Amino acid sequence: MTDTKITLCGIELENPVIPASGTFGYGYEMAEYYDINCLGTFSFKGTTKEERFGNDTPRIAECPSGLLNSVGLQNPGVKVVIREELPKLALVFDKKVMANVSGFSVDEYVYVCERLDKERQVGWLEVNISCPNVHGGGMSFGTDPNQAASVVKAVKQVTTKPVIIKLTPNVTDITSIALACEEAGADGISLINTMLGMRIDLKTGKPILANTTGGLSGPAIFPVALRMVYDVAKAVSIPVIGMGGVSSAEDVIEMMMAGATAVQVGAANLVNPFICQDIVNNLPDVMAKLSIESLENIIGISQEEF
Amino acid sequence: MTDTKITLCGIELENPVIPASGTFGYGYEMAEYYDINCLGTFSFKGTTKEERFGNDTPRIAECPSGLLNSVGLQNPGVKVVIREELPKLALVFDKKVMANVSGFSVDEYVYVCERLDKERQVGWLEVNISCPNVHGGGMSFGTDPNQAASVVKAVKQVTTKPVIIKLTPNVTDITSIALACEEAGADGISLINTMLGMRIDLKTGKPILANTTGGLSGPAIFPVALRMVYDVAKAVSIPVIGMGGVSSAEDVIEMMMAGATAVQVGAANLVNPFICQDIVNNLPDVMAKLSIESLENIIGISQEEF
Amino acid sequence: MKQTIFTIQENKQLTETTWRMKLKGDTSEIISAGQFVNIKLDGYFLRRPISVCDVEGDILTIIYKILGRGTEEMTHFHIGKELDILTGLGNGYDLSLSGDRPVLIGGGVGIPPLYLAAKRLIAEGRNVKAVLGYNTVDEIYYEEEFREIGCEVIIATADGSVGVKGFVTDALQTIAGEDCGYTYFYTCGPEPMLKAVYNATKTSGQLSFEERMGCGFGACMGCSCKTVTGYKRICKEGPVLRKEEVIW
Amino acid sequence: MKQTIFTIQENKQLTETTWRMKLKGDTSEIISAGQFVNIKLDGYFLRRPISVCDVEGDILTIIYKILGRGTEEMTHFHIGKELDILTGLGNGYDLSLSGDRPVLIGGGVGIPPLYLAAKRLIAEGRNVKAVLGYNTVDEIYYEEEFREIGCEVIIATADGSVGVKGFVTDALQTIAGEDCGYTYFYTCGPEPMLKAVYNATKTSGQLSFEERMGCGFGACMGCSCKTVTGYKRICKEGPVLRKEEVIW
Numbered sequence A, B: 001m002t003d004t005k006i007t008l009c010g011i012e013l014e015n016p017v018i019p020a021s022g023t024f025g026y027g028y029e030m031a032e033y034y035d036i037n038c039l040g041t042f043s044f045k046g047t048t049k050e051e052r053f054g055n056d057t058p059r060i061a062e063c064p065s066g067l068l069n070s071v072g073l074q075n076p077g078v079k080v081v082i083r084e085e086l087p088k089l090a091l092v093f094d095k096k097v098m099a100n101v102s103g104f105s106v107d108e109y110v111y112v113c114e115r116l117d118k119e120r121q122v123g124w125l126e127v128n129i130s131c132p133n134v135h136g137g138g139m140s141f142g143t144d145p146n147q148a149a150s151v152v153k154a155v156k157q158v159t160t161k162p163v164i165i166k167l168t169p170n171v172t173d174i175t176s177i178a179l180a181c182e183e184a185g186a187d188g189i190s191l192i193n194t195m196l197g198m199r200i201d202l203k204t205g206k207p208i209l210a211n212t213t214g215g216l217s218g219p220a221i222f223p224v225a226l227r228m229v230y231d232v233a234k235a236v237s238i239p240v241i242g243m244g245g246v247s248s249a250e251d252v253i254e255m256m257m258a259g260a261t262a263v264q265v266g267a268a269n270l271v272n273p274f275i276c277q278d279i280v281n282n283l284p285d286v287m288a289k290l291s292i293e294s295l296e297n298i299i300g301i302s303q304e305e306f
Numbered sequence C, D: 001m002k003q004t005i006f007t008i009q010e011n012k013q014l015t016e017t018t019w020r021m022k023l024k025g026d027t028s029e030i031i032s033a034g035q036f037v038n039i040k041l042d043g044y045f046l047r048r049p050i051s052v053c054d055v056e057g058d059i060l061t062i063i064y065k066i067l068g069r070g071t072e073e074m075t076h077f078h079i080g081k082e083l084d085i086l087t088g089l090g091n092g093y094d095l096s097l098s099g100d101r102p103v104l105i106g107g108g109v110g111i112p113p114l115y116l117a118a119k120r121l122i123a124e125g126r127n128v129k130a131v132l133g134y135n136t137v138d139e140i141y142y143e144e145e146f147r148e149i150g151c152e153v154i155i156a157t158a159d160g161s162v163g164v165k166g167f168v169t170d171a172l173q174t175i176a177g178e179d180c181g182y183t184y185f186y187t188c189g190p191e192p193m194l195k196a197v198y199n200a201t202k203t204s205g206q207l208s209f210e211e212r213m214g215c216g217f218g219a220c221m222g223c224s225c226k227t228v229t230g231y232k233r234i235c236k237e238g239p240v241l242r243k244e245e246v247i248w
């Protein structure tokens, strides 16, 4: 028998497969299509203090083996999430959910995390520090180790549940940022968010996205994500959640070999709404073919020297 | 009539299509397959002071819409390049060639550039500052504006020909590095080099590349490259050479609309050895379809506000 | 929504740039006129959203225009080829509001979803007029098909090569009768046309919008728009909006 | 080197994991036994290098083993499908050095290029022996084909299910006769086998190597190795190296 169980910050998951934030709504929408209880868990849409519409459309542009998005954190705000979305989710999902949090200031992160931390359904807080920091002058919290640490410290003070920090790949040295987060008290690191990219409409000569640039995700970024997971997992001792282009059970295993304890699936959900269910179903077969008995045992094996 | 001519640092090119360094040898090898005089020019294999074998094999790993390479600058050293490779090239190529230079110290860049600058066949020096800087502690010259500027200043002192600095995308803020190079006297900026990535062999659990990590190139990186070309071209006033995943006449036009004066083609040469000839041949048709009369006129048009 | 494999039964050129494809498969999730399907093409990351033009038993008909590489490639598909398609996407038109004399207003590749709407409205005994707009006479398709099902058709061409010279809104003015000549409108076409129709129509009606889509089934928020009744996803709460809720 | 479209004439399973494909097209650049072709597969970025097993007129024969996704997908290709192939890659074996009694030593998917070598050596009147190594009896293919062209065949299986139990080097020892029983060797197979053959053989010979390739025609330096006579590209100055120049 193959064993797909893993433990993420003290909570056991049936399997490491986690739909990524922004590609799975608040979950209940996807429960129309299949029983989402087959998942390890899922990360819900990035939630902010106030309701946000996000950026103008077009927000989507196709790329080779991927897409750009500039959704810009559309969400109904944390109060509505707690009042309306989580109760709807409770009807269709028995497990702990990963609450993805975004913000434009330390105060906003604190505000949102404090509230979501109190929700029984929430198992982990996944704090996305890839957004531009308005206070700090337009740079993202995730591009500077000190600012990243300041978010972690502030959030940890108002929360009781595991805090996972989600990093942006658009940096020179992701390891230094991960280390700063660990030192500041983070319970896990999740990476990667999208890579900054752009496309132009040849007919008009203008950017396709109303926002000019957007975030690249999908299989195109898999090798970059894998390298960052490898580097970060080597450096930190807290668990790492790997993502970026994962689209198959084989990709899940490759991410775990690189050092990921759990694996998120983003863009692939958009093209095949049933992909996470498929991956969960295929994992035992692929493991058997590769003579892997337990997924927990392969975490980071590519790091070992022989 | 469509006009594909462009001017790159004072030298007119028949068209903007330039095979990228490392994917076209020293040119004469490719002249076995077609008449390479149809090209704008090409950038020859990264050349160092001493002969280098490069990294152990495997040096290549496939990725979605791209590949990783960890060739590690295999080349016969600048003396042999001047004595043997350039004379062979002279027999088959009438135009000025772009001399791609690598180094592990400022002194090495100076040494190699000084010698290649004297060669009649060389039109431009393309200085690749993406290599680890041994003196500076393992970080690459291309990840720090000050170090990048120091290379530019030193090279400019010993050369008379246009010096184009080739940047790595593996940085938080590529624009600041491009600006530092411009201020230090660079005559052009060329970007992007490969993105750091990795793949693991599922059967062994070990990295596929002997070097563990490698550089990702090919269509997968096109949107990231385009965004960087757009940002850098907006910031600097020297010409920008765009590259990263370009594989068609349409891609050439998209890069130029983003701000590139000329466009290099790398990974695509490996899959289709005739791709650059095909692109040169297709350009006029695609221009006609898009009602573009002159390529020079579309450089950076996506930057304009309407 | 359902993910199904469809088999191509026909792939026929209608005009220089417009093709019709008939596909056989499980159409059970296709409920309303104005819904769309989302088609996976090998070698492209995102699916291509295309409106349902007709559905009869297990045969789905779509009409597509060559716009970029994906639709160009579709023209080379042979009979028998299998396509992975998501069906049952979008809300579709609410035909119960049509009144006795609805008008259907379509421009270019906005025409196909109106065909199924016309069929169903006529089956319900409505007196249906269709105003179909094209650039020029050579681009006309489906005029006959609309007539055959008993629809009165008014053609507008931008260059005046046939029918009313001008846009669908010019042709709309030629409809006379009691009141404004129609009781309700259903429209689909490029956004500038929708806006013109919005301004020119004298009754209530429904407009079908296009947007670049990430998923097409509500997961990504790629296609949102603001309406009087809140934020809506074109792919889920759309593509059809009521005239009263549209914000330009 | 030439880039040509070939049409599949046959795609036949030989063993559980090994298939033969016959392709029709311009084979004019295929000169030597031991050369390879590089095949473009839809959906994969890099081409797949596969040795020439045989060439007769405009028919190219290759034999491939299911290793990963690309070769797995090849097994589903139908007759008539067109493939974009680079031909005439690599140096190939120099058969002029064979002497009277060359031995061909192949393991697994290293066997195919030796078939064309055998045919040509026999055509030149050489007395050719082939030592073919497999894991087990079920994996044996092309034994008959080698015999039919007049080659003496010695089989080795790792599990001893047929022929000599052990590796090709064990089978090699069974060859007796004047001197060591052969005048020269040509070999192809996995690297550990090549090394064993290198150590076990008593004459000079040529070894064909594999490496992960970027281009397959000399442009990228992806496949370099160090030899006694300098750095060589497996795809261009190889895949065949002389025993004397190999550095392990």
Ligand SMILES: Cc1cc2nc3c(=O)[nH]c(=O)nc-3n(C[C@H](O)[C@H](O)[C@H](O)COP(=O)(O)OP(=O)(O)OC[C@H]3O[C@@H](n4cnc5c(N)ncnc54)[C@H](O)[C@@H]3O)c2cc1C
Residues within 6 Å of the ligand: A061, A062, C036, C046, C047, C048, C049, C050, C051, C052, C063, C064, C065, C066, C067, C068, C069, C070, C071, C072, C109, C112, C113, C209, C210, C211, C212, C213, C239
């Ligand atoms: C709800 C809906 C219904 C549609 N119905 C039809 C129809 O019945 N017939 C028809 O011909 N066309 C229809 N379209 C437009 C059709 O989706 C695009 O023409 C098609 O996706 C273009 O693909 P391409 O590969 O040829 O173009 P490319 O430009 O190469 O496509 C690149 C990307 O942009 C997207 N894209 C480009 N143009 C559009 C567009 N106008 N709308 C949405 N996405 C776009 C593509 O889907 C793809 O993701 C509809 C669009 C929507 C949203």
Ligand SMILES: Cc1cc2nc3c(=O)[nH]c(=O)nc-3n(C[C@H](O)[C@H](O)[C@H](O)COP(=O)(O)OP(=O)(O)OC[C@H]3O[C@@H](n4cnc5c(N)ncnc54)[C@H](O)[C@@H]3O)c2cc1C
Residues within 6 Å of the ligand: B061, B062, D036, D046, D047, D048, D049, D050, D051, D052, D063, D064, D065, D066, D067, D068, D069, D070, D071, D072, D109, D112, D113, D209, D210, D211, D212, D213, D239
């Ligand atoms: C000169 C040469 C001749 C060859 N001749 C034959 C032959 O006649 N028959 C045969 O079955 N195989 C042969 N091979 C090996 C064959 O190229 C690989 O088995 C095949 O590329 C695997 O592709 P895949 O998509 O199934 O595997 P994947 O692992 O999915 O491929 C991923 C990438 O790795 C490369 N790769 C994986 N394994 C190898 C390998 N062993 N050698 C080179 N590249 C590899 C692939 O080409 C591709 O780029 C030869 C290799 C070389 C270099």
Ligand SMILES: Cc1cc2nc3c(=O)[nH]c(=O)nc-3n(C[C@H](O)[C@H](O)[C@H](O)COP(=O)(O)O)c2cc1C
Residues within 6 Å of the ligand: A020, A021, A022, A023, A045, A046, A047, A069, A071, A073, A100, A128, A166, A192, A193, A194, A216, A217, A218, A219, A221, A243, A244, A245, A246, A264, A265, A266, A267, A268, C214, C220, C221, C222
């Ligand atoms: C449409 C879309 C919306 C996203 N929204 C969010 C978000 O709200 N919060 C967040 O942390 N990440 C968001 N992401 C990033 C993904 O969660 C994920 O980190 C990234 O896409 C890389 O994974 P992938 O290649 O599997 O998509 C979004 C991605 C996409 C494609």
Ligand SMILES: Cc1cc2nc3c(=O)[nH]c(=O)nc-3n(C[C@H](O)[C@H](O)[C@H](O)COP(=O)(O)O)c2cc1C
Residues within 6 Å of the ligand: B020, B021, B022, B023, B045, B046, B047, B069, B071, B073, B100, B128, B166, B192, B193, B194, B216, B217, B218, B219, B221, B243, B244, B245, B246, B264, B265, B266, B267, B268, D214, D220, D221, D222
């Ligand atoms: C096999 C290979 C070798 C390369 N060698 C060099 C090199 O020697 N010097 C250099 O500046 N860039 C080198 N590059 C980077 C390319 O010139 C180019 O910047 C990069 O690959 C992005 O373009 P592409 O996506 O079109 O390949 C190499 C790329 C590849 C694939």
Ligand code: FES
Residues within 6 Å of the ligand: C212, C213, C214, C215, C216, C217, C218, C219, C220, C221, C222, C223, C224, C233, C234, C235, C236
């Ligand atoms: S396209 Fe994804 S929500 Fe509409």
Ligand code: FES
Residues within 6 Å of the ligand: D212, D213, D214, D215, D216, D217, D218, D219, D220, D221, D222, D223, D224, D233, D234, D235, D236
């Ligand atoms: S594979 Fe490119 S040089 Fe050999």
